[in-house]
Amino acid sequence: MMAPLLSVDDLVVDYRKSGFRKARFRALDGVSIEIGRAETLGLVGESGSGKTTLGRAVLGLAPITSGSVRFEGRDIGRLSRRDRRELSRDLQVVFQDPYSSLNPAMTVGAILAEPLTVQGWSAKDARRRVREVLDQVGMPASTLSRLPSEFSGGQRQRVAIARALALAPKLIVCDEPVSALDLSTQARVLDLFLQIQQDTGVSYLFVSHDLDVVRHLSHRVAVMYRGVVVEHGDAARVTTDPDHPYTRGLLLASPTPDPDRQAERRRLRYELLARADAADAGG
Incomplete structure (x- = not known):
């Protein structure tokens, strides 16, 4: 194995x-x-x-x-x-907030090239790799010269994913x-x-x-x-x-448009969480 x-x-x-x-x-x-x-x-x-x-x-x-x-x-x-x-x-990371995880003062090209140059890549090779990862996440090459503030939340997260992918x-x-x-x-x-x-x-x-x-x-x-x-x-x-009452409670956390059903789901969830607390205290 x-x-x-x-x-x-x-x-x-x-x-x-x-x-x-x-x-x-x-x-x-x-x-x-x-x-x-x-x-x-x-x-x-x-x-x-x-x-x-x-x-x-x-x-x-x-x-x-x-x-x-x-x-x-x-x-x-x-x-x-x-x-x-x-x-x-x-080992890389993609954070929760695409708005705060990218330096607003740097262009996308500079943001994506930074981890490569830190690892000793030449400027030419870094530019080539940056274009490759932008293509992987479905962003055009024109993205390179723009600032993060010029993009939507989804586009910024694509840039953040591209940064994580840069070093393969x-x-x-x-x-x-x-x-x-x-x-x-x-x-x-x-x-x-x-x-x-x-x-x-x-x-x-x-x-x-x-x-x-x-x-x-x-x-x-x-x-x-x-x-x-x-x-x-x-x-x-x-x-x-799921088997555990806490996991079953998480399933009930998803909202539903029916207010009566939502109230019942909330009641059941509180019961399951109380059972999870009891199991935790007993363990």
């Missing part, structure tokens, strides 16, 4: 709270996941569940209390600064990459992610609060609640017939 591209084993992340006694808050408590090559793992949970912290830990941006994050067998937490710089070629990474951490977009734009960007994976074989850790979104492009789904993975399995099963 081929070794996983990413392996997170029994990961614990603590943050020190502010204040006199400086108590610790446990953001992740023994989390384990794996991602294979050309695979998408959807990571789902509400705000405060720990999903964003897990994404940051994979990127080397969160303090690891115990456990490990291994990328192609290398422990990310033990890498030198030089090795981390080399790792950035294979093996894994991209996608942190709520479509939540700031309208529904029609979301669908187009999700289809773009799928097409890029089909063309390049890149893997995704796709972080979202929306089960409908992760169902669209994930092979497997892990559901997080209060810093632990409470459910994990095939995407089709987890997003349609």
